[in-house]
Amino acid sequence: MPVIEIGNLVKTFGSVRALDGLDLRVEAGEVHGFLGPNGSGKSTTIRILLGLLRRDAGEARVFDADPWRDAVALHRRLAYVPGDVSLWPNLSGGEAIDLFGKLRGGLDRRRRDELLDHFDLDPTRKCRTYSKGNRQKVAIVAAFASNVELYVLDEPTSGLDPLMEAVFQDEVRRIKADGATVLLSSHVLAEVEALCDRVSIIREGRTVESGTLTELRHLTRTAVTVETARPLTGLEALPGVHAIREVDGRTHLEVEPAHLDELLGHLVRFGVRALTSTPPTLEELFLRHYGDERPAAEAAGVNGRRAGAR
Amino acid sequence: MSALTGTGTLARLVLRRDRVRLAIWVLGAPLLGYALAQSVVSVYPDEPARLGYATTSASSLVARAFNGPIAGSDLGAVVVAETYITLALIFALLSTFAVVRHTRQNEETGRAELLGAAVVGRYALLTAALLVVVAANVAAAALLAAGLAGAGLPLAGSVVAAAAIGGVGVAFTGVAAVTAQLSVTSRGANALAAAAVGVAFLLRAAGDVLGDQTDGGVRVESAWPSWLSPLGWGNQVRAYVDDRWWVLALPVALLLAAVAAAYALAERRDIGAGLVAPRRGPASAAAGLLSPAGLAWRLQRGTLLGWAVGVAVLGFSMGIAGDEFNAMIEENPAAAEAIAAMGGGADLIDAYLAAMLGLFALTIGAYVVQAMLRVRGDESDGVLEAVLATGVSRGRWLGTQVAAAALGALALVLLAGLTTGLGYGLVAGDPVGRAVDLGGAALLRLPALLVVAGVVTALFGLLPRWSVVLSWAALLVFLLLGQLGAVLELPQAALNLSPYTHIPSVPAVEATALPLVVLTAVAVALLAAGAAAFRHRDVPS
Ligand SMILES: Nc1ncnc2c1ncn2[C@@H]1O[C@H](COP(=O)(O)OP(=O)(O)O)[C@@H](O)[C@H]1O
Ligand SMILES: [Mg+2]
Numbered sequence: 001m002p003v004i005e006i007g008n009l010v011k012t013f014g015s016v017r018a019l020d021g022l023d024l025r026v027e028a029g030e031v032h033g034f035l036g037p038n039g040s041g042k043s044t045t046i047r048i049l050l051g052l053l054r055r056d057a058g059e060a061r062v063f064d065a066d067p068w069r070d071a072v073a074l075h076r077r078l079a080y081v082p083g084d085v086s087l088w089p090n091l092s093g094g095e096a097i098d099l100f101g102k103l104r105g106g107l108d109r110r111r112r113d114e115l116l117d118h119f120d121l122d123p124t125r126k127c128r129t130y131s132k133g134n135r136q137k138v139a140i141v142a143a144f145a146s147n148v149e150l151y152v153l154d155e156p157t158s159g160l161d162p163l164m165e166a167v168f169q170d171e172v173r174r175i176k177a178d179g180a181t182v183l184l185s186s187h188v189l190a191e192v193e194a195l196c197d198r199v200s201i202i203r204e205g206r207t208v209e210s211g212t213l214t215e216l217r218h219l220t221r222t223a224v225t226v227e228t229a230r231p232l233t234g235l236e237a238l239p240g241v242h243a244i245r246e247v248d249g250r251t252h253l254e255v256e257p258a259h260l261d262e263l264l265g266h267l268v269r270f271g272v273r274a275l276t277s278t279p280p281t282l283e284e285l286f287l288r289h290y291g292d293e294r295p296a297a298e299a300a301g302v303n304g305r306r307a308g309a310r
Numbered sequence: 311m312s313a314l315t316g317t318g319t320l321a322r323l324v325l326r327r328d329r330v331r332l333a334i335w336v337l338g339a340p341l342l343g344y345a346l347a348q349s350v351v352s353v354y355p356d357e358p359a360r361l362g363y364a365t366t367s368a369s370s371l372v373a374r375a376f377n378g379p380i381a382g383s384d385l386g387a388v389v390v391a392e393t394y395i396t397l398a399l400i401f402a403l404l405s406t407f408a409v410v411r412h413t414r415q416n417e418e419t420g421r422a423e424l425l426g427a428a429v430v431g432r433y434a435l436l437t438a439a440l441l442v443v444v445a446a447n448v449a450a451a452a453l454l455a456a457g458l459a460g461a462g463l464p465l466a467g468s469v470v471a472a473a474a475i476g477g478v479g480v481a482f483t484g485v486a487a488v489t490a491q492l493s494v495t496s497r498g499a500n501a502l503a504a505a506a507v508g509v510a511f512l513l514r515a516a517g518d519v520l521g522d523q524t525d526g527g528v529r530v531e532s533a534w535p536s537w538l539s540p541l542g543w544g545n546q547v548r549a550y551v552d553d554r555w556w557v558l559a560l561p562v563a564l565l566l567a568a569v570a571a572a573y574a575l576a577e578r579r580d581i582g583a584g585l586v587a588p589r590r591g592p593a594s595a596a597a598g599l600l601s602p603a604g605l606a607w608r609l610q611r612g613t614l615l616g617w618a619v620g621v622a623v624l625g626f627s628m629g630i631a632g633d634e635f636n637a638m639i640e641e642n643p644a645a646a647e648a649i650a651a652m653g654g655g656a657d658l659i660d661a662y663l664a665a666m667l668g669l670f671a672l673t674i675g676a677y678v679v680q681a682m683l684r685v686r687g688d689e690s691d692g693v694l695e696a697v698l699a700t701g702v703s704r705g706r707w708l709g710t711q712v713a714a715a716a717l718g719a720l721a722l723v724l725l726a727g728l729t730t731g732l733g734y735g736l737v738a739g740d741p742v743g744r745a746v747d748l749g750g751a752a753l754l755r756l757p758a759l760l761v762v763a764g765v766v767t768a769l770f771g772l773l774p775r776w777s778v779v780l781s782w783a784a785l786l787v788f789l790l791l792g793q794l795g796a797v798l799e800l801p802q803a804a805l806n807l808s809p810y811t812h813i814p815s816v817p818a819v820e821a822t823a824l825p826l827v828v829l830t831a832v833a834v835a836l837l838a839a840g841a842a843a844f845r846h847r848d849v850p851s
Contacts, residue, residue: 047695052695052698052699052850053848071698072701075699075700075702080696080699082695082699084692085696086692087693088605089497090609091591091595091599091608092590092591092592094591095591095595097594098600100700102595102600103602103697123593123594124593125588
């Protein structure tokens with residue numbers, strides 16, 4: 001029984017069709033990455049899962065219950081970190097954490113203090129004086145200090161610095177080890193690559209890809225750079241080989257995973273001196289869906305988060 | 311000067327963002343001035359009536375404290391005595407809110423940082439806000455002059471009177487420019503500026519109470535504390551009587567000095583920082599906070615306490631004034647008639663006390679609207695979403711807010727009745743008995759306040775995006791129907807729209823149960839409709 005199951009979900013705001021037949025399935029115990037560009041409908045989906053918004057059509061079930069009808073009962077089993085955390089300006093951070101914990105049904109004091117320490121958050125400051133990153137930490141600490149089965153995190157690390165990002169990843173691994181399920185909507189692809197068992201990629205309110213990272217990688221091409229003793233010929237005739245370029249005596253090309261074997265069989269005949277093969281990063285997957293008008297070479301270097309060869 | 315680069319562009323931005331607010335202020339305040347002047351003119355049509363009014367106003371310490379020093383028995387002087395403080399406070403508070411909104415609030419929300427990174431000088435944001443707010447004061451004062459003249463007052467005096475009121479706005483524009491540099495939050499900056507208005511009011515009240523009665527008893531020469539107060543300066547102009555233009559140099563001088571101070575402070579601090587450091591809070595929550603009700607109390611208690619102090623002071627003063635009122639109406643049959651129409655009974659002192667309780671109920675309506683609209687504020691800024699994603703149901707959350715607002719309203723009307731009764735009892739005898747009587751009479755106003763809470767709740771459920779504007783509009787309509795309905799002789803059907811119309815005007819008339827039961831039923835229906843709509847709609851929407 002999946003923890004979250006969404007089928008053909010539709011939500012419109014006036015003339016804007018925010019969700020247009022979205023599908024999503026999150027199994028118990030997994031960390032599920034929920035990826036999509038701004039305005040693609042991630043927050044809208046999450047709000048429907050929390051029973052805050054009403055769906056127009058389609059199915060949405062959380063723990064096999066209807067999130068709109070059974071909202072309160074479900075909320076006791078989950079913790080939510082909103083994308084844009086706002087707090088009561090005249091409460092201290094510590095008070096806000098305790099209040100959220102209590103309203104959710106109780107929180108683990110020891111964990112709370114540990115988390116405050118790990119995230120380096122001063123709980124005596126008034127919420128109005130917190131930066132965006134610190135408000136985000138308040139919501140994260142309140143969520144991770146509650147003992148729940150499902151964590152719904154909407155871009156939780158926007159505003160955190162790299163050090164805190166690492167702390168966040170440790171905490172997610174910890175709750176996963178405790179058997180919890182996590183739905184993690186994110187922009188940070190490195191974070192998703194590091195944490196998620198499976199990902200769903202959405203665009204304009206529709207799921208365009210879903211599966212494990214390995215499965216998704218199979219759908220796309222591997223980049224290969226090769227240097228041979230004799231001039232390399234006959235590549236164009238091979239099936240599944242694309243984007244062949246010669247630079248400084250090396251050949252760069254892209255190959256579909258299914259045809260990797262044939263390519264290697266061909267290459268050895270020319271005396272391979274050096275070979276690197278780079279599996280596609282999530283970034284490339286992502287850009288393949290959203291930046292398809294851009295040439296692959298430019299897309300791969302767009303923001304320098306490329307994970308390198310593995 | 312590079313520190314001012316971009317001021318023009320920013321001023322246009324301020325105008326663009328605030329075009330509706332500014333229009334309401336610049337048109338609304340003069341219109342109110344016109345309406346008030348018009349009604350004073352009709353209540354004191356002839357010299358004997360005005361002479362009586364002026365003599366009472368100059369003798370009464372309460373009238374001096376609240377209305378200021380009367381300058382004589384001319385029609386214009388009477389109009390100034392009756393309208394000045396209301397209009398001056400409106401100009402002062404609107405000016406401070408506008409300045410803070412475009413300076414400190416921009417910094418608080420990070421907009422200023424965005425603008426500061428653009429090609430904008432260090433002083434540009436502050437200067438742009440000041441230019442627009444001063445211009446708004448000038449425009450509103452010009453229209454007010456036209457309004458006063460239109461109500462039948464001499465033109466020259468009307469220009470001076472309006473300039474005096476505009477001068478108050480200009481003076482507090484300067485004050486707000488400084489408080490916006492001091493506090494880190496816009497709430498804090500507004501509170502500091504409002505406190506400055508309060509101190510100015512007290513200084514003026516003290517100076518006017520301590521002043522001498524001259525000119526055959528129809529005029530008050532204020533003592534020195536009034537000269538320390540920007541609210542006092544407007545009185546010292548003595549519009550319509552002496553037209554002392556030179557006093558207007560004082561608010562202009564204050565503005566210039568305050569702007570210089572604000573620039574100096576702005577020079578010395580970082581964007582977003584202040585000079586008054588924010589206080590810290592406890593590291594973990596006390597048990598009392600950890601429920602929707604505990605949270606509501608924590609968030610409301612400051613506001614409620616402020617209201618309680620204001621209501622108590624005002625109630626006590628109004629009670630004490632009851633005795634002087636007795637003396638005044640003996641001399642002025644027209645005023646007596648107006649009070650009797652408002653209070654709706656035969657015995658004039660009871661009519662007066664009933665009218666005061668009615669005014670309190672209207673004013674406390676503003677508390678109810680303010681308290682209830684917190685729900686919408688929470689929804690707009692995203693807190694509601696986070697709370698409703700916990701184990702708290704929508705019904706429980708909304709119910710808690712309604713209960714908190716209703717209990718606050720109950721406490722405030724009761725306090726209003728008790729203090730008014732106590733004050734009147736101290737001058738007329740039997741303070742405890744009268745406090746109990748008027749406390750009970752005041753409680754009868756509660757159903758009207760519940761209807762106000764119901765209106766806001768229904769709007770919040772059904773028309774969330776419009777709920778803020780429409781809630782205040784509804785209260786304003788109730789206020790106008792209650793205050794001007796009788797004067798303007800509106801048809802009963804129109805007056806019936808306001809819940810306040812239906813409250814039996816105790817102690818002027820006998821209490822009857824039926825209207826109270828019907829009002830309560832209407833309130834319950836509105837609350838239920840609002841709650842049902844809220845349960846079935848998107849959050850946030
Ligand atoms: N309350 C709303 N009213 C109107 N449009 C909305 C509302 N909420 C979201 N939208 C629109 O729905 C689309 C999806 O938004 P959202 O779910 O916030 O995207 P994401 O979280 O992926 O950035 C966007 O086009 C957004 O403008
Ligand atoms: Mg979002």
